[in-house]
Amino acid sequence: MLQSPVEFFRNLPKKVCPECGEQINEQAESYMMECDRCLAQKPE
Template sequence: MLQSPVEFFRTLPKKVCPECGQQVMEQAESYLQECDRCLSKKVE
């Protein structure tokens, strides 16, 4: 039996920053992989 799209997206694992392992707060239309803290370190 196929899973409904809503259930599929609800059960996806949370995105985790590959640099520090902190959970990334996802936003619509965002393709960032790192958390805000790690991104700000790269800008400095």
């Protein structure tokens, strides 16, 4: 039996920052890989 799309997306694991391990609070159309704190610490 196929799983509904809503259940599929609900069951995906939370995104975690690879730098510090903090859980990233995702928003629509966001493709960030690091958390805001780690991004702010990077030199430009």
